[in-house]
Amino acid sequence: MSSKPSIPKGTRDFSTEEMQRREYIFDTIRQVFRLYGYQPIETPALENLSTLLGKYGDEGDKLLFRILNSGDYLSDVSMEELLKRDSGKLSSRICEKGLRYDLTVPFARYVVQHRDEIVFPFKRYQIQPVWRADRPQKGRYREFFQCDVDVIGSDSLLNEYELVRIIDDIFSRLHISIITKINNRKILSGIAEYIGEGSRITDITVAIDKLDKIGIDSVNAELREKGVSIEAINKLQPLLSFKGDSDEKLSKLEELLSLSVTGLKGIAEVRTLFSYLGQAEMKGKVELDLTLARGLNYYTGAIIEVKSTDVSIGSICGGGRYDNLAGVFGMEGVSGVGVSFGADRIYDVLKQLDLFDDTSISSSEVLIVNFGESETSYALSVIELLRKLSIRSELYPDPVKLKKQISYADSKKIPFLIIAGADEIQNNCVTIKNMTSGDQEKVSLNELRSYAEKNFKISR
């Protein structure tokens, strides 16, 4: 009966080592968010399904984890409904809550719900797990952490600029080289208008989003399958094969889309954004990518996606501007823009590139050897002193063999050992062993404080 315990598919335990690395990622991201003036909020893991459903398209609705009502959840369901076995309908009768699917929709809900308390423009960040009932793969989990930054209540393109700047700042601090791809939903609308298929923008963008992956012929085949006319597809071809830098692409676009008000507006927005970015000292590359569409149907302006140049793992950060999201919750005319960092994928990238600095992940700076009852009070006075100096220290809890205590320090990468046995106590000193070099020296209690301040790392 006692089978090994396990955790649900696509979820993970994080070891102490992994957590220290993850916290390094979260800390880096959080520091940068704060540096740019964003403030944290949190929202519940559970949302009402009415908040979540219909915001991510049909596909998204399928991937929502639904939570069974508590108590006698079938009490209101008739036998007739049960016998119909319509699981879609039935689930809406017996589930009224779901796990959040991303942080943007709960944020929109938060903004609408707290509109009277919020000072606009509202700059917030949010670092929390989200859940998707997706089939797991590498870099794809059912529970994963997103780190969102958004500013809501401002139309200014300075916000887009700021987000791209944050992206560059974070990834350069993490030493990940990236390419930030930028597009604009208005340009995509313009293109759809230009080829005479204005109403099919979603089908068109989803298809051309795959250009990189499946090639131009397959994209055209998919468009035809979706019912886009051959004439329109032919008209689209030159746009898909634009060459040159972002400026050149924009100029060519401007000619082609000269009759589309929306398209021209998108071009102007991208131009402005690139002119801001031109003044910044950026580490990573930024480019206009007309094939960047992204699935989410709420983007209305800028679309942003970040990829690692060294590891292929899908996007590690993505986002854009959404004018209508708060409108879904009854608050019109409030525009927002934001991006989301995928902490778990960033972890995978750092891991694969061997970029974690594991030298700083020891639990303690100093281990004090435990010799037994009669030496304990001496050891305790030493550890009190060290901790007062903000030096991470631990006393080995059991008086086991010295060999064992030293190998404990070794395997936990603790850099210093303090040995205080009968000899040291008699001479009012301690023996300090440097675990890296193997050297050891005697230091008197009087000098311990200055020795510690000089040689031991102080924890923040």
Add this chain to the structure above:
RNA sequence: GUGGAUGUAGUUCAGUCGGUUAGAACGUCGGAUUGUGGUUCCGAAGGUCGUGGGUUCGAAUCCCAUCUUCCACCCCA
């Protein structure tokens, strides 16, 4: 949700055609060394062969189901 691969000690992996007691390396633990780790030497422990059924005199090996992980779609961080 569709299609395909995978699973053997804590870890990475061997395991012949279905045949006796399932092996190795690393790691762990003990000893050589009663106050000195990371090197060396000696020794030991550790397995329901993912799980459940089936075929067979006999199954890690063949068949079915199921779960996990991974891959390609779909979609996405």
